Amino acid sequence: MQQLRDKMTGLIPEWRNEIHRLQVEHREAVVSQVSLGQLFKGLRGVNAIVCDTSYVDPVEGLFIRGIPVLELVNRSGEEVFYLLCTGEFPTADGLNELRESISSRRDVPEYVWKMIEAMPDNTHPMSLLSMAALAMQRESVFVKRYREGMKREDYWEATLEDAVTILARMPVIAAGIFRQKLRGKSRIEADTSKGFSENFAHMLGLGIEQPTFEEFVRQFVVVHSDHEGANASVLASRVVNSSLSDLYYSISGAMNCLAGPLHGLANQECLKFCMEIYRHFDKVPSDEQLAVFIQQQLDNRRVIPGFGHAVLRQADPRFTAMYQFGKRVFPDGEMFSVVDALQRVVPPLLIKQGKAKNPYPNIDGVSGCMLYHYGMTEMEFYTVMFSTSQILGICAQLIINRAIYSPLIRPKSVTTRWLNGYTIDHH
Numbered sequence: 001m002q003q004l005r006d007k008m009t010g011l012i013p014e015w016r017n018e019i020h021r022l023q024v025e026h027r028e029a030v031v032s033q034v035s036l037g038q039l040f041k042g043l044r045g046v047n048a049i050v051c052d053t054s055y056v057d058p059v060e061g062l063f064i065r066g067i068p069v070l071e072l073v074n075r076s077g078e079e080v081f082y083l084l085c086t087g088e089f090p091t092a093d094g095l096n097e098l099r100e101s102i103s104s105r106r107d108v109p110e111y112v113w114k115m116i117e118a119m120p121d122n123t124h125p126m127s128l129l130s131m132a133a134l135a136m137q138r139e140s141v142f143v144k145r146y147r148e149g150m151k152r153e154d155y156w157e158a159t160l161e162d163a164v165t166i167l168a169r170m171p172v173i174a175a176g177i178f179r180q181k182l183r184g185k186s187r188i189e190a191d192t193s194k195g196f197s198e199n200f201a202h203m204l205g206l207g208i209e210q211p212t213f214e215e216f217v218r219q220f221v222v223v224h225s226d227h228e229g230a231n232a233s234v235l236a237s238r239v240v241n242s243s244l245s246d247l248y249y250s251i252s253g254a255m256n257c258l259a260g261p262l263h264g265l266a267n268q269e270c271l272k273f274c275m276e277i278y279r280h281f282d283k284v285p286s287d288e289q290l291a292v293f294i295q296q297q298l299d300n301r302r303v304i305p306g307f308g309h310a311v312l313r314q315a316d317p318r319f320t321a322m323y324q325f326g327k328r329v330f331p332d333g334e335m336f337s338v339v340d341a342l343q344r345v346v347p348p349l350l351i352k353q354g355k356a357k358n359p360y361p362n363i364d365g366v367s368g369c370m371l372y373h374y375g376m377t378e379m380e381f382y383t384v385m386f387s388t389s390q391i392l393g394i395c396a397q398l399i400i401n402r403a404i405y406s407p408l409i410r411p412k413s414v415t416t417r418w419l420n421g422y423t424i425d426h427h
C-alpha cells in the first residue's frame with residue numbers, strides 16, 4: 001500500500017492547511033442551529049460533523065468523493081477504499097499493491113476462531129463480528145506506536161496499518177461466522193487471486209450455484225461502503241475513535257450500533273414484509289390487490305418498510321442499482337416480484353397519505369430480498385453483510401480524522417430543568 005501511503009502523505013498537508021485556514025478566517029461562522037425539537041429528535045438536520053468521503057444529496061442521493069454512487073457500482077472494494085481515502089482512483093500499480101497488502105494480511109489468528117467456536121450457537125452473528133474485532137485489538141499497530149511515543153503527525157499512518165489488517169480479516173471472519181455458525185459447515189479458504197468483495201463472496205460459498213453472486217457482492221459492498229459521517233454507526237465509531245481509541249475498538253463500536261433494529265436490521269425487516277405479503281396472498285399479488293393491502297397497513301398506522309428516508313427526497317440511487325441488478329438476474333423471483341410491485345404501488349399511496357417526506361423506495365427495500373434469492377435465507381446475517389461493506393468507509397473516515405487531528409467529540413448536554421428555564425426566558 002506504499003502508493004496509497006505516498007498519495008495521502010502528499011494530500012494531508014493540504015487538508016491540514018485548509019482546515020487551519022477555515023478556522024482562522026471563519027472560526028465564528030454559524031453553520032447550524034439546534035432547536036429544542038431537534039434535541040428530542042436525535043439531532044436530525046443539525047450540521048455537527050465534517051466528512052469529506054461522501055455526501056447525501058436530498059435529490060440525487062449518495063455521492064462518494066463527488067461521484068454519484070451509480071457510477072461506482074462496478075468498482076472493486078479496493079478501488080473504492082482508495083477513492084474514499086484520497087478522492088482519486090488508484091493507478092493499476094497502486095491498485096495491485098493495495099490488493100496485495102490486503103491479501104497478505106488475511107490470516108485470522110487462531111484465538112479468534114477459537115473464541116467464535118466457543119460461543120453458544122444462539123449468539124447473534126453481529127455479536128460475534130464485534131467480538132472478533134475487539135479480540136484483535138491487542139494487535140493494534142496504533143497502540144504499539146502510541147506507547148513508543150509516536151508523533152501526532154504520524155497517527156494516521158499507524159491507523160492506515162490497522163485499517164488494512166482489518167479490511168483483510170473482517171470479510172474472512174464474517175464468512176467464517178456464516179459458514180461455521182449458521183451453516184454448520186467448514187470455512188472456505190481465501191482465494192489470493194480475488195479482491196476484497198469477490199473473495200468475500202467466494203468464502204461465503206453461495207457462488208457455487210450462483211455465478212453472478214460475486215458481481216452482486218461487489219455492488220452490494222460499493223453501495224453500502226460509506227454514507228456520510230454522522231449516520232448512527234459511523235458516528236459511534238467516530239466518538240470511540242476520538243478518544244484516541246484505536247480502529248479495532250472503533251469498528252467494534254460501529255458494529256454494536258449497526259446491530260440495532262433501527263439501523264442495520266432494516267433490510268431484514270423489509271424482506272419479512274415481502275414474505276408477509278407473499279404469504280397473505282399465497283402468490284405475488286396484482287397491483288390492485290397490493291394497493292388495498294398497503295392502504296390497510298397505512299390506515300392501521302403501520303410504516304411501510306423499505307420506503308422513506310431521513311435525508312433523501314427521491315428514490316435512493318442505491319435502490320435503483322440493486323433493483324436493476326435484480327431485474328436482470330431474478331426477474332421472476334417471488335420476493336423480487338413483490339419488491340417490483342411495491343415500488344410501483346407504494347409511492348402514490350404514501351404521497352396521498354401526505355406524511356412521509358420521501359415516499360420512494362430505499363436500499364433496504366431490495367437488498368435483503370436479493371440476498372434471499374441468492375440462497376442466503378439466514379436473515380440475521382444480513383447486517384453482517386452491511387457491516388463488512390461499511391468497514392471500508394469507516395476505516396477511510398477514521399484514517400482521515402487522525403490525519404486532520406480530529407479532537408475528542410464532546411458536545412454539551414443540558415438538563416430538562418435548564419430547558420424549562422431557557423424556554424420561559426425566551427418567550
Ligand code: AMX
Pocket residue numbers: 266302303304305306307308309310311350355356357358362363364365
Ligand atoms: N410508511 C409509512 N409512513 C411513513 C413512512 C413509510 N415508509 N416513512 C415515513 N413515514 C411517516 C413517519 O412515520 C412520520 O409519521 P408521523 O409524523 O406520524 O410520526 C412521517 O411520515 C414523517 O416522517 P419522515 O420525516 O418522512 O421520515 P423520518 O426521517 O422520520 O424517518 C425513515 C425516515 C426511513 C425511518 C422512515 O421513512 C421509515 O420508517 N421508513 C420505513 C422503514 C425503513 O424503510 N427503514 C430503512 C431506512 C433506510 C435507511 O435509512 N438506510
